[in-house]
Structures are given as C-alpha cells and as structure tokens.
Amino acid sequence: MAGTRRGKKRAGHETTTVNPPASPLRQARLSLPATLAQVCEKLDSRAKGGSSGVTPGMLSGWERGVRVTSIKYRKILSDFYDSPPETLFAHQDTQLTTPAEQPRLLVGHRDLRDAMADVVRDARRYLAVVGSRSRDATYLEAIHNALAAEPELVHYRVLFGPPRHQVLKDHLLDLLQVRDPHDRSLGLKTLHIGIVEDDPGTPERFFCASESRAVVPIPSLTSSEAFDSGMLFEAGVSERLIDHARQLYAGARKVETAAALRSLPAMPS
Structure with missing residues (x-):
C-alpha cells in the first residue's frame, strides 16, 4: 500500500x-x-x-x-x-498521562494475592518487588520458584525499613541460596536487595512489577485493617515501576549477604 x-x-x-x-x-x-x-x-x-x-x-x-x-x-x-x-x-x-492503558481494580484478598502471584509467574526479564510487609507464603514461594526457574530473571527487592515479619526475612535469606547477588556469570547482576532506612520524610511504597504487568496495593475498600485491594496495570506502567525500583535500589543500603540480612530486626510471624 x-x-x-x-x-x-x-x-x-x-x-x-x-x-x-x-x-x-x-x-x-x-x-x-x-x-x-x-x-x-x-x-x-x-x-x-x-x-x-x-x-x-x-x-x-x-x-x-x-x-x-x-x-x-x-x-x-x-x-x-x-x-x-x-x-x-x-x-x-x-x-x-496518556490514557493508553486501562487499569483494573482488584478487590478481595484472593484476587489481590492471585494477581500478584501471576505477575511473578509471568516475569521473564525483570521482577521488582517493593515493600517490607510481605508475609503471604504462596506469594513468596512464587518469587522463589520464579528465580529458580529463570536464571536470567533480574530481581529487585527494596525494603522500607526492616522486614515486618519473620517470614519475609526468612524468604530473603532463602533467595541467597537460589542466587548469589555478587555473581556475574551471566554477564549481569541478577539479584538486588536493598533497604531504604526508616525516615519520616520517605513514605513506604508497595508494588510488584514485571516487564508486562504490575500490581499496586491501595487502601482497603472493605476494612480499615485488611490488605485486599489494589490496581492491576499493563506493560507501560509496569516498565515505569521497574525503573522506579532501580532508582530506589541505587540509593538504598545493600543487604546482600546472609550476615547483613540476619542483622535486620524482624517482628515474629
């Protein structure tokens, strides 16, 4: 034509x-x-x-x-x-600000958890997870399995203050058994773990993003105490959030050894 x-x-x-x-x-x-x-x-x-x-x-x-x-x-x-x-x-x-994508509202603990686990399972190039309050065993196991199955998957995990639950601290220690953050045998660093120290001027952030989708939790629409609501975004937003995680990691204190992780305080599960 x-x-x-x-x-x-x-x-x-x-x-x-x-x-x-x-x-x-x-x-x-x-x-x-x-x-x-x-x-x-x-x-x-x-x-x-x-x-x-x-x-x-x-x-x-x-x-x-x-x-x-x-x-x-x-x-x-x-x-x-x-x-x-x-x-x-x-x-x-x-x-x-271009409305090229239509986010989807997630309401209900199961829908939110399943969407986050789907983001993890579908990740092939990048997986960025930000926040210090993860404690869902299914979700954390999905991250472990994704890193074990995809050696070239680049993972960023940025904490805001120490882990709020022992299960998250154990998860991070377990990731060191799957990946060595200092290994460059594939030509690049594939595991990045950092902590943004507690600072009243730095708000905590929560999201899970791959190269194709992202889930961002929002205040619960059902209860003041529940963790059951979020927004599902497509590739354009998720790529921006991965870059957000990179920038957070660049300014974070690195905690990429077992000794550094064990030194972080954690609340009992």
Whole structure:
C-alpha cells in the first residue's frame, strides 16, 4: 500500500524513513552541540567526587522517553542546559498521562494475592518487588520458584525499613541460596536487595512489577485493617515501576549477604 507505513514513506521508487521529532532534551544537547559521552563528561566534571552517575545509555533513554528522569537528575540537567524541567522533560511527562492503558481494580484478598502471584509467574526479564510487609507464603514461594526457574530473571527487592515479619526475612535469606547477588556469570547482576532506612520524610511504597504487568496495593475498600485491594496495570506502567525500583535500589543500603540480612530486626510471624 502506498503512503506512510510503520514510519516509512514511499516516494516514487525510493523509500525514506520518517523519524519522530527530537525530544526537547535531545534538542538541548544537539544545540550545544555535544555527544552523549561529552555531556556525561561535563556533568562528571561538575559533580562532587567527579561522578554524576549519568551514563550515555541513561541519557539516551531519557532523551528517547523510554526512561523517566528522576527529580535529582532533572535538576542536574536543567541547570546544565539552563532550561526549566517542564520544558526539557515534557516528552516524558506527556507519555505518563496518556490514557493508553486501562487499569483494573482488584478487590478481595484472593484476587489481590492471585494477581500478584501471576505477575511473578509471568516475569521473564525483570521482577521488582517493593515493600517490607510481605508475609503471604504462596506469594513468596512464587518469587522463589520464579528465580529458580529463570536464571536470567533480574530481581529487585527494596525494603522500607526492616522486614515486618519473620517470614519475609526468612524468604530473603532463602533467595541467597537460589542466587548469589555478587555473581556475574551471566554477564549481569541478577539479584538486588536493598533497604531504604526508616525516615519520616520517605513514605513506604508497595508494588510488584514485571516487564508486562504490575500490581499496586491501595487502601482497603472493605476494612480499615485488611490488605485486599489494589490496581492491576499493563506493560507501560509496569516498565515505569521497574525503573522506579532501580532508582530506589541505587540509593538504598545493600543487604546482600546472609550476615547483613540476619542483622535486620524482624517482628515474629
């Protein structure tokens, strides 16, 4: 069929690729002009300790909108380019508010637990779990089994304060028997365990996300004491939450040895 198809335009006998317009963040870099590596070098030269933490790959992802830039790096890049964040990162924020997916409400302990277990069982590339209150044996066993069955599945587990239940602490110790967080035999780190220390200014977060789906618990719609309500999201939101977990882990204290985990206090089950 003549005309535009999948980003290509046919004119006569020639086929040309129609590229989407460059994001404001990319336009700012090209206007200098500078390569991705050159921008990172300049950011490093400005940073305390000589490293900003920004890599060419991260910057490319931010420019293309496949990753959302955190508040910290929005400020760094806004200062560097001398441009307000609402301009530089408009392409990212527009994507976040586009109603491309329809979340599904989960009500009832069984529906919530089953949805979270399904997210775990379907994970093939990434599994991010955030929170310190997990105690459902079926759900925790599903995580264990997923890591045992899929050696290349990259798992992030970020705690907010110490485990609230002994069963969660035991689960984390058990994961060390399945995976070595320091192993790189597959070319990458596949187990990440960190803790965000108790801080009144840092709200605890709860979610379970794979590359295809995510479940985010919400306040119970049935009881002030129940854990039985949540929202099920599809791939677009789940990918953002995986990136959220990566950023949390980057700033968390690592607890990736048996000794470090055993030193965490835990309430008895």
